[in-house]
Amino acid sequence: MADETRAVPSTPSEQSGASDRPERSGERRGPRPGGPGGREGGRKYFRRKKVCKFCVEKIEGINYKDVRLLAQFVAESGKIVPRRLSGVCTPHQRRLSVAIKQARNIALLPFAGRAS
Amino acid sequence: MNRTYELMFIVRPDMTEEDQDKLISTLESAVSSSGGSVKNIERMGKRRLAYTVRKFHDGIYMLLTVEGSGGLIHELERRLRVTEPVIKFLTVRIDEEQQRLDKIKALREARRKAAPAPAAETGTEGAAVTA
Numbered sequence: 001m002a003d004e005t006r007a008v009p010s011t012p013s014e015q016s017g018a019s020d021r022p023e024r025s026g027e028r029r030g031p032r033p034g035g036p037g038g039r040e041g042g043r044k045y046f047r048r049k050k051v052c053k054f055c056v057e058k059i060e061g062i063n064y065k066d067v068r069l070l071a072q073f074v075a076e077s078g079k080i081v082p083r084r085l086s087g088v089c090t091p092h093q094r095r096l097s098v099a100i101k102q103a104r105n106i107a108l109l110p111f112a113g114r115a116s
Numbered sequence: 117m118n119r120t121y122e123l124m125f126i127v128r129p130d131m132t133e134e135d136q137d138k139l140i141s142t143l144e145s146a147v148s149s150s151g152g153s154v155k156n157i158e159r160m161g162k163r164r165l166a167y168t169v170r171k172f173h174d175g176i177y178m179l180l181t182v183e184g185s186g187g188l189i190h191e192l193e194r195r196l197r198v199t200e201p202v203i204k205f206l207t208v209r210i211d212e213e214q215q216r217l218d219k220i221k222a223l224r225e226a227r228r229k230a231a232p233a234p235a236a237e238t239g240t241e242g243a244a245v246t247a
Contacts, residue, residue: 061217064208106124106206107175110166
């Protein structure tokens with residue numbers, strides 16, 4: 001999709017000169033890594049390496065009772081933040097989601113906060 | 117038989133201290149009569165609920181750690197369901213999780229003892245022995 005939108009202005013610039021092309025490719029690369037690290041399709045440069053908070057701090061048991069820890073992984077709308085945004089590794093994300101659901105059941109966390 | 121459960125329940129906020137004590141003692145007697153044991157009782161105080169439960173916005177949280185069989189939990193939950201002031205409860209089995217955590221802790225201790233022991237022989241270990 002992004003390629004299509006760039007294709008239209010690039011064709012007249014080819015006529016004008018080669019000097020425009022490096023600028024245009026620089027523009028395309030500029031905003032991309034700044035955005036949330038969601039896009040995976042074929043980007044070759046580095047996304048900042050997200051590490052799993054639990055693995056780094058060696059937090060072992062994720063309990064449903066520590067609401068402050070769990071609330072870091074819950075969006076404002078009350079939804080559980082996906083793994084690719086929070087950087088949590090898979091086994092910890094599974095345990096975290098179980099704990100969040102238990103906390104929701106005992107009214108420590110809301111099911112739905114404000115409307116997303 | 118040695119399963120450990122954690123039972124958290126919420127009581128309506130306008131319940132008096134003595135009523136809470138009565139409820140806890142009822143639960144304790146139910147536990148001991150079915151052959152279990154109460155490990156711990158914790159009152160977590162009044163908290164704001166994340167959503168409205170039976171038209172209440174606050175509730176008094178209580179945590180009960182019990183050791184016993186599954187039938188015991190069945191009985192406890194039945195009692196809680198019937199008790200009018202209790203508005204919500206949640207039972208979690210914690211003995212398997214505890215086993216896993218203990219195993220990890222033991223592994224870490226073993227690793228810590230094995231790794232620095234040969235390295236610190238000349239340094240701190242020697243000092244510890246003389247002290």
